Amino acid sequence: MSAELVLAIETSCDETAVAVADGLGRPLVNRIASQIKLHAPYGGVVPELASRNHSLDLRPLLDSALSGAGLTPREIGLVAATSGPGLASSLLVGDTLAKAVAVGLGCPFYSINHMEGHLLSPFLHPHRQIDPHVALIVSGGHTLLIKVVAVGDYRLLGSTKDDAAGEAFDKVGKLLGLPYPGGPEIAKLATEGRRDAHAFPRSMVTSGDLNFSFSGLKTSARVLIDRLGAVPRGEELADFCGSFEEAIVDILVFKLIEACRRTGLRLAAISGGVSCNQRLRERLTAATEKAGIELILADPAFSTDNAAMIAFAAASRRLAGYPPSPLDGDINPNLRLA
Numbered sequence: 001m002s003a004e005l006v007l008a009i010e011t012s013c014d015e016t017a018v019a020v021a022d023g024l025g026r027p028l029v030n031r032i033a034s035q036i037k038l039h040a041p042y043g044g045v046v047p048e049l050a051s052r053n054h055s056l057d058l059r060p061l062l063d064s065a066l067s068g069a070g071l072t073p074r075e076i077g078l079v080a081a082t083s084g085p086g087l088a089s090s091l092l093v094g095d096t097l098a099k100a101v102a103v104g105l106g107c108p109f110y111s112i113n114h115m116e117g118h119l120l121s122p123f124l125h126p127h128r129q130i131d132p133h134v135a136l137i138v139s140g141g142h143t144l145l146i147k148v149v150a151v152g153d154y155r156l157l158g159s160t161k162d163d164a165a166g167e168a169f170d171k172v173g174k175l176l177g178l179p180y181p182g183g184p185e186i187a188k189l190a191t192e193g194r195r196d197a198h199a200f201p202r203s204m205v206t207s208g209d210l211n212f213s214f215s216g217l218k219t220s221a222r223v224l225i226d227r228l229g230a231v232p233r234g235e236e237l238a239d240f241c242g243s244f245e246e247a248i249v250d251i252l253v254f255k256l257i258e259a260c261r262r263t264g265l266r267l268a269a270i271s272g273g274v275s276c277n278q279r280l281r282e283r284l285t286a287a288t289e290k291a292g293i294e295l296i297l298a299d300p301a302f303s304t305d306n307a308a309m310i311a312f313a314a315a316s317r318r319l320a321g322y323p324p325s326p327l328d329g330d331i332n333p334n335l336r337l338a
């Protein structure tokens with residue numbers, strides 16, 4: 001069994017992450033060294049700071065992940081790393097160390113698309129079979145609707161034409177003077193606010209396709225702040241956040257249900273950092289129940305960036321018969337999923 005253990009490294013953006021999983025991709029240890037505090041003063045991720053800290057943090061994190069699982073490197077049977085999309089200098093740190101470990105141990109190396117990690121993460125815990133389904137991935141950089149036929153067989157149904165949902169949360173959080181990342185901060189404030197205090201646009205719900213657009217929503221947030229004459233505070237801020245969050249949730253719920261209707265699939269899964277959003281989880285649960293669709297929500301622990309999802313994707317690809325990746329393969333900051 002030990003020869004089957006998977007070691008995964010994720011350094012695509014600002015989280016340094018290492019995980020060890022069993023041959024089915026079930027996590028044994030999942031470690032993250034977050035850089036959020038480091039980038040917070042800049043209101044966003046600073047690429048050079050991110051890569052320098054990945055190289056400082058990765059080696060000790062790897063050691064602690066292995067010792068945390070009571071393992072020595074010799075017990076690893078497969079090494080995986082995120083090869084894109086993400087920040088080039090950040091991706092290179094994890095990719096390079098993972099390849100070095102694979103060479104040192106003489107074991108196969110799998111380069112994994114970060115978005116495939118998110119996509120499959122709802123099936124990781126509780127562990128279950130990856131059946132055909134509609135996947136909604138809502139992360140900081142992507143908003144994607146994918147028809148998943150099988151592991152590695154993904155068809156793009158829709159994507160954002162401009163900003164991602166997480167990006168809209170973060171940019172509007174910045175406009176409101178909230179700490180980075182804005183998503184969780186807006187979500188916290190929204191629980192105290194009215195959902196119908198402001199009529200933010202529900203962009204693209206009548207577009208007739210499964211694409212998204214969130215930049216108009218961000219602009220209307222800016223226009224509203226200008227109209228209010230100052231950044232809202234107290235109750236006004238809660239109302240702003242409640243109404244803004246509701247607009248994003250409405251759009252995501254509408255498009256996911258529509259994607260299921262169009263594909264005829266009765267199983268849906270949602271992943272990525274924004275899928276931690278409590279309001280989104282509640283509204284999606286109610287809407288899918290009403291439509292007779294089974295919904296799988298990624299465990300919040302595996303929704304924001306982590307390496308357990310990369311280990312799970314690598315194990316799933318291996319089990320599905322995909323060959324290892326070449327050791328001279330490149331990273332790709334713009335890697336596509338479908």
Ligand code: KG4
Pocket residue numbers: 013138139140141142165166167169170181182183184187272273274275276277278303304305
């Ligand atoms: O998947 P992720 O960790 O990183 C990327 O691959 O981009 O997603 C990060 C995004 C950020 O935009 C963050 O604001 C958002 O997820 N996020 C949330 C919540 N938690 C994280 N957005 C809304 N509500 C939340 N509770």
Ligand code: ZN
Pocket residue numbers: 114118139140272273304305
């Ligand atoms: Zn991510």
